[in-house]
Amino acid sequence: MFISYQFIVFLVSVLILYYLVPKKLQWIFLLIFNFVFYMYADIRYPIFLVITTAVIYTAARIIETYENVKINKSIKKKKKFIMMTALFIVLGILVCVKYTNFIIRNFNVCLIRTGHESIPFVDFIIPMGISFYTFQAIAYLLDVYWGRCKAQKNFLKFLLFMSFFPQLIQGPINRYNDMSESLYERHDFRWDRIRFGLERILWGYFKKLVIADRAGIAVSALAESRESYTGIYVIAGMIFYAVQLYADFTGGIDITIGIAESMGISMKENFIRPFFSKNIAEYWRRWHISMGTWFKDYVFYPCGISRPVKKITMFCKRHFGMVVARRVAVYISSIIVWLATGIWHGAEWRFVVWGLLNGIIILISEELAPLYHMFHKKFSGLSDTVFYRGFQIVRTCILMSCLRLFDVYGSVRNTFRQFFSIFTEFTDKKLSLQGLEGLGLLPADYIILLCGVIIMFLVSVINRNGNIREKLLNKPYVVRYIIFTGMLFAIVLFGTYGRGYDAAQFIYNRF
Amino acid sequence: MYTAGKIIKAGLSITVFILLIWAAQRLVQPKYADELIEGNFTAEYYNETTDHDVIIIGDCEVYENIDPIYLWEHYGITSYIRGNAQQLAWQSYYMLEDTLRYEIPKVVIYNVQALMYDEPQKEEYNRMTLDGMKWSKTKYEAIKASMCNNERMLEYIFPIFRYHSRIMNLSKEDLKYYFKRKKVANNGYYMRIDVLPVSESDVADMSWLIGDTDAEKDEIIDPWADIETEEEENEISLPEGNAEEKLGNLSMEYLDKIRNLCDENGIKLILIKAPSLAPIWYDSYDKQIMMYSRKYNLRYINFYELLEETGIDYETDTYDGGLHMNRNGADKISEYLGDVLSREYEAQDHRGDMTYDKVYEQKRQFYYEMIDAQKKEIEQYGRVKNY
Structure with missing residues (x-):
């Protein structure tokens, strides 16, 4: 999308007109142009965006009505129900349009092997940027649910946050709190x-x-x-x-x-010189930061404190001790995060394998931390040398390059x-x-x-x-x-x- | 507040930037100077200093088959060919409209071959025809009418966007002709003096014209044996399966436009069909043009039917096996046209007019220098290399 003459003309027009319209109307003008842009890509795209926005907006508004109400078990349940329902709907849309054929394909493998007729694929359109704006919406809803941010009262303003046209192409996954103030305020030339x-x-x-x-x-x-x-x-x-x-x-x-x-x-910045990272965990803190932090904040942490994981942790604590129990919680959360990260990148097994390999390498690296510690204790001073830092950077680059082969060769088999x-x-x-x-x-x-x-x-x-x-x-x-x-x-x-x-x-x- | 200094700085920055863009654009644009020269024809017209009584429009069948210098030398007729490679009907219309911005000729000759095409064909030909045209509403309309699906108006307005990747393949030609275009044509005529007989070439298949598909290449053929003459038009024998071939509707609309434009400006229109052996000129096409010319009382000259009168010999008068005429062939066609123009259209003999004499003397000099240069190349390389 960025690479077209039309986009350049569109961009120049938007920039000129943005500063020509009265300042109080700037955000409305921007909203209109977001939709012009999105409808130009495909006239059907805005339907999905508006549905997701409406669901999240409504849920957030309802959740916020409980803010001044004395919290009791029933209110908590209601809030959770509303939040879960909204998540179910918006994630349902995402899964439907993006992953239905992936699910059918895998079903078909089983069906064909068992001598049954395969299910035909569906021809859903995949709205541009659906993964990005869905994740933005989820983050916003959970932030409102957890009381980290106030719900936006103006639907159109919230729609502007969701539809801001540059982010619909390649992201990043913006947070409402980070962006909303500057998005709605009046800007001088x-x-x-x-x-x-x-x-x-x-x-x-x-x-x-x-x-x-x-x-x-x-x-x-x-x-x-x-x-x-x-x-x-x-x-x-x-x-x-x-x-x-x-x-x-x-x-x-x-x-x-x-x-x-x-x-x-x-x-917010989405990359901080990731190729200078000394290990994969650091790499993921510096590469596509908005995605990494999103998974950390809205999958990893909630997963770690979720009831099933807590139960497993307690079980492990009883049988294997505290050290193992803590690790199990981290392991489960990490694997889920990396599985989700893989699937988020694409509806193919290669992305699943890619995500899991990332997670496994990070976990192995963490498990080996005591060994590294011992090594550096023995060779103290080595870690401060340019040579060793260079080695770490090159090692990370090589590892990440190997993992990226899944992207290059299109299938797990070809990649291996x-x-x-x-x-x-x-x-x-x-x-x-x-x-x-x-x-x-x-x-x-x-x-x-x-x-x-x-x-x-x-x-x-x-x-x-x-x-x-x-x-x-x-x-x-x-x-x-x-x-x-x-x-x-x-x-x-x-x-x-x-x-x-x-x-x-x-x-x-x-x- | 913007101070005068800031305004000057901004103005200067923008000027330098535009100049640099222009310079880069000129660098990457094809120069059409040595190897491939056809893209230079349109622009050369604007260097003309005198007007012309006859303007010839069409595709390669005009710019390779008619010799304006011959018309001048033998009839004193001033003429110019505004033709380009596969110049389609709408492009010919706009080429004429563009010409009329500078002069009003007495006669326009249009070659009908391109009427068989009803939609834009290839970007390359569009470019060779239109890039050299001076900017005007006419050019804009011409581009709009000509663009293939994958073409963009912006790339015509700023050719650098189209040709930018040539930066990787620049040749000496791009530097040599950076500041000055190479003159390549004689009043729009692309002259070749070499010979490639049809019998020694696989390029053109004569069977559709002469009706003898089994003829050996060196066999003596009778090109008139199977050619329909004007008198026999009702007995046309069409090549099998081609009875339904029709000229394009859109093209015919543009022929109407050309005719109307001529009428509005008091210009007489002549339709011609050059004797090129490819692409096939179906009898059904010919019939359509005949009917059209009769309906509007236009002169239509089909040179396929005049091979005897003109003396066209596909063994000596073509440089590419029958597709286009060499100078011999072009002069034979020009002789016929000159005769028609002076007898039937009272084309003025401008010889003796000091203004024209002076201009055409220079043109003749260039013309004969080109002949000598081509002869030298044939002697040196066995072929014409740089023309």
Whole structure:
């Protein structure tokens, strides 16, 4: 969606008109344009969004009516019933549209094996951003239920929070408390803010068009011809996909946050240099932060204190002691979280396996913590060295790259087959120039890709000690002008968009 | 508050940015100078300094088969070809409309082959036809009428968005012709002097025209044996299965528009069909055009029927096995047209007029230099290489 001329025209129009309409009407204007955007994607999409919004809004409002009532068991039950009913409806919609065919597919496997006729697949539309706005809605409802935030009284304002157009494309999963104030307040035209936002949008497009989509060409080629590209090419695939995913996802979020910033709306960061993480747990605290914290706050913790888990914990405490009991609670909650994370990413077994593997690695890592501790005690000072920190970062990158292969190769079987070919066919296939050119990229593309990655890396490093845009603000105008004009030119000239120019197409075919 | 300094800074920044975008756009746009020159024809027209009595519009069947320099040398007729590769009917209409912004000719000649197409065909041809057109409402309408499904108006307004990926494949040509276009045509005529006889080529199948599908390539053929003449039009024998082939409805509407535009401007319209061997010109097409020309009292010249009168020989007069004429063939067609124009349309002989003489002397010089250059290439490489 971000990559279309229509979107650029839409965005420019929204930004201009947003500051032209009377300030008290800004939020209404934004709401209308959210729906224009969403209906342009598919006229049916808003139906699902409005239903989810209406259910959550109503439930939150009812729950809040009990705020000043003396809490007793019956009120608690009522509140819980309302909350559970609303969750059931909105999650039901999500599961229905996104996971019905996954369930049918798995049913069919059993049915066919037992000699029964298979169930036909259903043709549901999957509204854009349904996972994001459903999760936002759940977070809001639970926050109201737990008394962490006030329910929004104005339905249209709540609808604005749910439908804010940039977040419907790639997220993040925004929290009502973090966003609502700036979303509804009146914004003056402030060039510095708009410029900051535009700079971030530009940076997002650079990452997406110049880096991610270019790397994506190689990734697609490696996945489509996976039988030819085994051994060392699987490692090449890991690197290309790491670059593609990071540039694509962070680029998309940069565009989203940049758009919001241009309108004076604040959003929390979704990535904090995840490739500098020293272990997987840290990686997940720095990668897609809004999703990680959502699962932590609304699945992990509630799961840990839920009645069934408590019962199991008590059982373990009685039979195996406190240490084991505590771990069991964490294990159960972690496995559920990672299972859900996997399924959230897609209705396929590969995502389930991917999620579970993430969880298992994190748990193993935690189990081995005493060993690490002993090791570092013996080799004190090692953990402070640059070499060891580098080793940790590289190790995390390798582990995550291996896990991401599920995304590249499309199925669990293919992923394992390709992964093991690294060990069995490593020496069979040499990484050659010819082989790399076969991935659909020209030598110049590799140079651009490399330069793009270096720029991304440098920006990341600079960002560690403060926002690069603020640092640039202190530079002379000419320097800033060259940097941002250069970036724009890089996007326009080197961006992977539109139909590629094939000189052969333009050869006059004598007709 | 915005100070004057800030306004100047902003203005300067925007100007520099626009200049840079223009510079980058010019760099990545195809130059159509050496290997493939057909994309340069439309733009060359705007360099003309004198007007023309005859404007010829159509596809490759005009810009490769009619020689305006011959018309000048032998009849003193001033003419210009506004034709492009697969220039479709609507593009010809807008090309004429664009021409009328600069001059009102006395005669317009339209080649009817492209009427067989009723919808946009290929982006590449659209681009070669339209990129060079000066911006006006006419160009906008022409693009709108021509765009294929996957094309975007924005990419015509800012060609950099379409050609940006050429940055990876820039050639010497892109730098050589960055500032100055290479002149490639003679009043819109794409001249070739080399010969590729139809008998030595697999490009065109003559059987639909001569009716002898088993003919050996080196067999002497009688091209007139199976060609319908004007007198025999009621005895047309259509190739099997093609009786229903009709010219496109939309194309015919644009033919109406071309006719109306000519009427409104007092221009006489002549329809022609060049003797190219492909694509097939079905008898049913021909019938349709004949009926149309009769209905509106237009002159229709089908050169397939005039092979004897013109002396067209597909063994010597084509450079690509019958698809298009070489200079020999183009001059034969031009001779016929010149005669018709001067006798029936009283086309003025401008020879002796100082203004035209001066201009056409330069054109002739360019023309003969091109002939010499092509001859040299044939001697050196055995083929025409850079034209």
